[in-house]
Amino acid sequence: MTAGKTHLNHGSYGAVPVPAQQHQLRLKRQMDANPCTWFMGQAATLAGTRSGIADFLRVPASDMALVINASAGVTAVYNSLPFRDGAEIVTTNHAYGAVLEGAKRIARKHNGQVRIAEVPLDADASLVTELVMAQVNGRTALIVIDQITSATARSFPVVEIAAAAALHGVPVLVDGAHAPGVLEDPVPDFEGFWVGNLHKFACAPRGTAALVARGPFRRHLTPLIDSWGFPHEFPESFDHVGTQDITSWMAASTSFATIESRYGWDNYRSYARALGGYGQHIIQDAFTALTGENAAADVGMPVDPLRLIQLPRGLATTHEDSHAVRALISDRFDFETAITTFDGAGYLRLSTHLYNTAADYEAFAERAVPELVKLARAADTI
Structure with a gap:
């Protein structure tokens, strides 16, 4: 990578x-x-x-x-x-x-x-x-x-x-x-x-x-x-x-x-389930703590390695804006992410694989989340 x-x-x-x-x-x-x-x-x-x-x-x-x-x-x-x-x-x-x-x-x-x-x-x-x-x-x-x-x-x-x-x-x-x-x-x-x-x-x-x-x-x-x-x-x-x-x-x-030979596909799926859950909770909890709003996304039929987190209000509310937020996260914070939009709300979509570690999500929560919250607040005052 x-x-x-x-x-x-x-x-x-x-x-x-x-x-x-x-x-x-x-x-x-x-x-x-x-x-x-x-x-x-x-x-x-x-x-x-x-x-x-x-x-x-x-x-x-x-x-x-x-x-x-x-x-x-x-x-x-x-x-x-x-x-x-x-x-x-x-x-x-x-x-x-x-x-x-x-x-x-x-x-x-x-x-x-x-x-x-x-x-x-x-x-x-x-x-x-x-x-x-x-x-x-x-x-x-x-x-x-x-x-x-x-x-x-x-x-x-x-x-x-x-x-x-x-x-x-x-x-x-x-x-x-x-x-x-x-x-x-x-x-x-x-x-x-x-x-x-x-x-x-x-x-x-x-x-x-x-x-x-x-x-x-x-x-x-x-x-x-x-x-x-x-x-x-x-x-x-x-x-x-x-x-x-x-x-x-x-x-x-x-x-x-x-x-299959180095890790095993079943082992990958188990790892992605556990790590995806950890990453989801540590990042959404960081957003919730700073905004006072629950960042958890209520997904009816969730998928183990794919996790959805709601962004603060005002971020990525359109398809075009979601691309701009993704580019900003990459350029300013050095994280490659997926930012999506659904029903007028912006989301961070995590997708976990074998090269990911808990430290990846901890770093995002520490470095990127506070800046995204600031960005949302600034956008809300315009």
Whole structure:
């Protein structure tokens, strides 16, 4: 990680183990030494690569294709499904911005609309399912639901929603961008679509993600790029990606194996649960002590390595402001963090991995929290 910076935001871009970095560099040298041989054999190579990644995700390789990121997988689903005129897409107010914008694009294309279920931050599984399904009607063509939300660091009951949707014959797309590595079994058992990033908590080289498809709607799936996979069906049709550099995909299993052999994935999850809880409480208690306002965020279905802390009033109340606060924390205090906004309030989102220690969170509470409180008070007087 960057010298001089303390990283409390693993969940955005991850961190690649050195053996995986070295493996990818060796593959790049092979590619550059003879690109003709490399690219002509790329589709065949991908079959073995898919198998190794599928094993990590605990899904059959025949159900999984590789894509560059979760957004690419989402876009492939949007572009492939046979939406009728007036089709509607249902999602929630927790949806990732790019995923939401893609849904709006497809809805406009088909003279439809996106219906948004307003889910409170503290909603439990039953209420989430009820609110999402209340938006479903005869025009609903797709439900898009987060498995773990980005801005609000909570989980959603995707299996329950998929089961309810199946009764209406509506396909479900699960955005599981944060699930690999966090969950022992990241791909839920349902018929529909799932996308997940492997460069976040699973620590694969960046540009590595999976698209899993099950059930009758998978026959519609086509890759984003029309290439020589056209005679094939999913997932083999996704294996023909032309001159795209897929060395990140090929080195991904080295990342998984490195963490398993040196630490163990179960040990990581236990460590992240304990350390995430410690970091959350020490930082939110520091905010509470200085402001007199409870900084705890009541998250209905929390996630072990992802923790949410409410910022003092006046900080990061818009998406644009959240970027400014994040940059200030990085430049002035040397912490890399995720600052998010939900329902007009700003939040600090912590995401914990193996390189984090208790001292990281103690230092943030000591150095950054008092200055952020001062900043909020100054903003409140303007």
